[in-house]
Amino acid sequence: MNIESPGIPYNFSDLEPAMSRDTLVFHSLRHQRVCFDRTAALVRGTDLETLSLEELIRTTERNPAQHALYRYAAEVWNHNVFWRSMRPRGGGAPHGLVGEHLGARFGSHERFVREFKEAAGAHFGSGWLWLVWRRGALDIVTTVNAGTPLVRGDTALLALDLWEHAYYLDYQNRRGAYVSTFLEELVNWDFANRTLAELLANGETLAARPRAAAVPVTPARVRAS
Numbered sequence: 001m002n003i004e005s006p007g008i009p010y011n012f013s014d015l016e017p018a019m020s021r022d023t024l025v026f027h028s029l030r031h032q033r034v035c036f037d038r039t040a041a042l043v044r045g046t047d048l049e050t051l052s053l054e055e056l057i058r059t060t061e062r063n064p065a066q067h068a069l070y071r072y073a074a075e076v077w078n079h080n081v082f083w084r085s086m087r088p089r090g091g092g093a094p095h096g097l098v099g100e101h102l103g104a105r106f107g108s109h110e111r112f113v114r115e116f117k118e119a120a121g122a123h124f125g126s127g128w129l130w131l132v133w134r135r136g137a138l139d140i141v142t143t144v145n146a147g148t149p150l151v152r153g154d155t156a157l158l159a160l161d162l163w164e165h166a167y168y169l170d171y172q173n174r175r176g177a178y179v180s181t182f183l184e185e186l187v188n189w190d191f192a193n194r195t196l197a198e199l200l201a202n203g204e205t206l207a208a209r210p211r212a213a214a215v216p217v218t219p220a221r222v223r224a225s
């Protein structure tokens, strides 16, 4: 198989107290690992075995008969982005490229925080909350269950897992407290900046980018998929 075994890029206890060691252990070694193992079992011995994780997700999403495999593979990828969307002693207002574009899109960090929290609260059931680069600008989107922006042509800059297994041990049913802690103590803007810089360096045009002075502050377009 052409898919790397997943792992978190820090120690299990490094995000404490914002995210407990128990949460990361169960989340990484039970949930994501199970999805990886099932992906491996389903591609073994098939034509799909040589595909990268991204290619596998895009290929299986197009074929309803392969959607069980698509969901497992997408969950591996989604969690890979999620782990990197956090870091020890993270959180706060963004800087760099993302900070510049976030100001252009939302008007202020406070407005972004409000709309990010509103999107998390409005999402029903399991899924994901994303900050993505879409057609030359930042956007907030949600996906249902294992849904991923990868198959929509969006570039994921940040992922926040909205499945209860991501926060129930630490926050029980208080999803809002979990989202606030993510923004205030965990979010890794360096990761988002690196991803956006690579995208722009590889030819993503800024032509469609809204100019700060011309952008009205409007509610985020939150979509479910």
Ligand SMILES: [Fe+2]
Binding pocket: 027, 031, 079, 161, 163, 165, 166
């Ligand atoms: Fe998860």
